[in-house]
Amino acid sequence: MRRVSAALVHHPVLDRQGAVVTTAITNLDLHDIARSVHTYGLEALYIVHPVAAQRELAGKVKEHWTTGSGARRIPDRTPALQKLQMVDALDDAMAALGSGAELWTTSASVRGESLSHAAGRERLAGDGPPVLIVFGTGWGLVEAVCERADVHLAPILSQRSDGYNHLSVRAAAAILFDRLLGVR
Amino acid sequence: MRRVSAALVHHPVLDRQGAVVTTAITNLDLHDIARSVHTYGLEALYIVHPVAAQRELAGKVKEHWTTGSGARRIPDRTPALQKLQMVDALDDAMAALGSGAELWTTSASVRGESLSHAAGRERLAGDGPPVLIVFGTGWGLVEAVCERADVHLAPILSQRSDGYNHLSVRAAAAILFDRLLGVR
Secondary structure (H helix, E strand, O other): OOOOOEEOOOOOOOOOOOOOOOOOHHHHHHHHHHHHHHHOOOOOEEEEEEOOOHHHHHHHHHHHHOOHHHHHHHHOHHHHOOOOOEEEHHHHHHHHHHHOOOOOOOOOOOOOOOEEEEHHHHHOOOOOEEEEEEEEEEOOOOHHHOOOOEEOOOOOOOOOOOOOOOOOOOHHHHHHHHHHOOOO | OOOEEEEEEEOOOOOOOOOOOOOOHHHHHHHHHHHHHHHHHOEEEEEOOOOOHHHHHHHHHHHHOOOOOHHOOOHHHHHHHOOEEEOHHHHHHHHHOOOOEEEEEEOOOOOOEEEEHHHHHHHHHHHOOOOEEEOOOOOOOOOHHHOOOOOEOOOOOOOOOOOOOOOOOOHHHHHHHHHHHOOO
C-alpha cells in the first residue's frame, strides 16, 4: 500500500474564461476534503496558496478545530483538520513527500492520456513511492501542471447523455478517494 | 432503471447529544448535493424544512441560479439547482413521488438490517417504484424515520481501524450516488 496525500490548489488555476487566476480559500473545502482525506486514510491535505494571509486564514481554521474551542465542541473534527498543511506552491507539497514522490493530477474533462480509476486503485495497492493527488479549485488545474504529472487520472464521468460534468471539488474528491481507496 | 430522487432532511434530525432538533439550511449543501444529484441522473433533490423562512431562503438561492444573475454568470449551475424542491416534511416529498414510492434511509452508523450498496445498485437498475434516498443533516436521521423505511442503506465504512465515520453529508451523498448509480 502506497502512502497517499492530496493537494487542493488555489494557484495556478483557471477561471471560467480560461485565464490563470488565484482563487480564495473556501472554509467548507477545508472541512469536507480533510474529513474525506482522514476517512480514506490519506496522510495529509496540502492547501496550496501563494498569499500568506490566505494561508494564515486556513491556519486559524485548523487551530480552531484542533486546539481551540471547536475541538472541544466537536472533537470528531480534530483528527481530520489536523491533516491540513498550508504551503506556498505545489512544489512545497511534493518536497514534503520526499524525492521520488509521484504527482497525480485530476480534471473534470477528458484528456488524451489518462489512468482509469480501477488501474489507479491497483497501483496504489502495490508498492511504490508516495503519491500526491492534486485537485484544482476554480475551473481546474492549468495545463502545465497536468503536463508535468506522472499520472493524470480519468475524469468522473456522468451517465447523462449531455455530458454534464460539474461536480463540486468537494464531491469529486470524495468520489475519487472512494474509487481509489474505498473499502470493497 | 428506477426513478430516483434524494431528500435532505433538516427536521426531525439529531444533534450531537441525541436530541431531536431542526438544523439551518447550509448554502453549499444545496449547491453540492444538487450538482451531484444532476450528475448522477437523479430526478429531484427535496429540501425538507418545517420553517417557511428557511424554505424561502432556499427558494431564493434556487431562483438566483436558475433565473437570476447567477444563471447568467455560471450557466452550468442552472440545471443542477433546478432540481431543488422545498417541502415542509418528508411525507410531502414521498407524496410528490406518487403512491408506492420507496423510502431509502441512510446513516453513518451500522444498524441491524441494512442493504449493501452493491445490492442497492442492482435493485435500482431493475424495475420497480420510484425511490427517495434520504440524508439527515446534523447528527443524522431520527430512529423513527429509519424504522419506517423500506430500505436502510449500509453506511460508508472507513478502512481506518479506529472506525472514524465523519464524512460531510455533501461527501457522503456524492459517494453513495456514485456507488448506487455511477458509470462502471
